[in-house]
Amino acid sequence: MNCLVVYAHPLKKSLCGSLFEVVAQALADNDHDCRFADLYEADFDPRLSGTERASYYAAYDNSGIAQEVRDLEWAEVVVLVFPTWWFSMPAILKGWFDRVWAPGVAYDHDANLGAIKPRLKKLRTVVAVTTLGSPWWVDRLVMWQPVRRTIGTAILRSCAPQARFFMLSLYNSERVRDNQFNIFRAKLRHTISRNLR
């Protein structure tokens, strides 16, 4: 499978960096064809520009993100590895969605500005791997899982409704114990090895 791995943490030596290594190894073990997009390393600018916004309802000008567009259109699997800050994506990853998951790439506008039309027909699986400081019950019972809803419901149902979505959240990440982290990594390895088909 064509697998695009998006990494959105400013440091490589971090819990997310360690989870990225697990993903890369599991994909290699299963002989998938991989592309890696380390957004910080690539100096990706997450700000949808004035030119992009002005062309959003005409012919979207994606000339500033040509490589990112090619990678997304190529992908059958997308794996996202990122920290959750304030119960939402870090700015650099939000901007990747704002700019790259755009008209003519990820979806098409409806002629009457009704529901948008999916365009990522090749995309079969999306795996979101994230760390967050809060305990599980705040994310689920107080916040109603805003990251899961944003990616899994709002974005994927609009752009790739056929894709399966897996979300793996490492809670209490600021004080996670070694054995808990090892269990999480094993679960991640298992998810990647079993579900990409």
Place this chain on the structure above:
Amino acid sequence: MNCLVVYAHPLKKSLCGSLFEVVAQALADNDHDCRFADLYEADFDPRLSGTERASYYAAYDNSGIAQEVRDLEWAEVVVLVFPTWWFSMPAILKGWFDRVWAPGVAYDHDANLGAIKPRLKKLRTVVAVTTLGSPWWVDRLVMWQPVRRTIGTAILRSCAPQARFFMLSLYNSERVRDNQFNIFRAKLRHTISRNLR
């Protein structure tokens, strides 16, 4: 009152631009002391840097955002004007929260990494003004209002639990009619004029 108005749209000629004008006029009419932060115009970089992240649990290095920190600490009122994209903030605004609403500025870490401690004691009112393409029922019944929960619950209850929070959402923004937009602007003017005290 000290009012900080944050604008997060790449274009001035837009629905958000028009709402920004309403806010600025209503604040002037009521003789508030205002500062305006147009994040695009200021070329604000929303990416929490490696240096910032590495210092996050020690002494947070906010040297790259000194003015933004001063403005936030000065504010008794914050008014945010932004488009909602994919049911969340645009990257440039998310990054303003990621970088500026940080330890030593907006909150303090707990010694045992338990619940964080509020620090923005001067902040009395926050008004979020946003436009979104979707109808109200998708935001409320399907998505459970992720932007309202992120700003009003996750961020404000942690950093300024005493602050009142108002959220004004212009739904169906891609095809809003003139009279609907006029009603929304009147409601916004009224909210600003009546509630900043």
